[in-house]
Amino acid sequence: MILLNLPSYDFKIRRSGEKTMIFDVIRKKYVVLTKEEWVRQNFIQFLIHEKHFPPTLMAIEMGFKLHQLQKRSDIVLFNKQGNPKLIIECKAPEVKITQDAFDQAARYNMALNVDYLVVTNGLDHYCCKMDYVQKTYKFLKNIPDYSSVADPEK
Numbered sequence: 001m002i003l004l005n006l007p008s009y010d011f012k013i014r015r016s017g018e019k020t021m022i023f024d025v026i027r028k029k030y031v032v033l034t035k036e037e038w039v040r041q042n043f044i045q046f047l048i049h050e051k052h053f054p055p056t057l058m059a060i061e062m063g064f065k066l067h068q069l070q071k072r073s074d075i076v077l078f079n080k081q082g083n084p085k086l087i088i089e090c091k092a093p094e095v096k097i098t099q100d101a102f103d104q105a106a107r108y109n110m111a112l113n114v115d116y117l118v119v120t121n122g123l124d125h126y127c128c129k130m131d132y133v134q135k136t137y138k139f140l141k142n143i144p145d146y147s148s149v150a151d152p153e154k
Helices: 035-049 099-112 146-150
Strands: 013-016 019-024 029-032 058-066 069-078 084-090 116-120 125-131 136-140
Touching (some): 035 058, 035 069, 069 099, 084 099, 099 116, 099 125
Antiparallel strands (some): 058 069, 069 084, 116 125, 125 136
């Protein structure tokens, strides 16, 4: 798979018939290794090892309803109280991060009301903090670590 703009991690990868599978430590099962899944699995490791998010507070491809439609968010991070705090939308490396990708995350946020939105293709990572009082958002230089997301007063 393509080298990403993330640290290198070790993965359990195996063949199953014609498909290559990668072990998802959150879902605790092997999933088909697509380009988008490669980004998702690397970003999960980045969140765990570099940003100190507890794996137990992550949901992968979490389903929810939005305007009577069933949707799925790539990664949702929660605080210890079980409140969603951060949505991450993953794209394949060759997919350019555009306004459409942020619009997708923003639509998902209509149902989840998180504090942070992240969009990544593994090469470029963009994060913004929502400001519900001013009804706006601010792009951040870095993706916050767990303590900042779980306890925003820090």
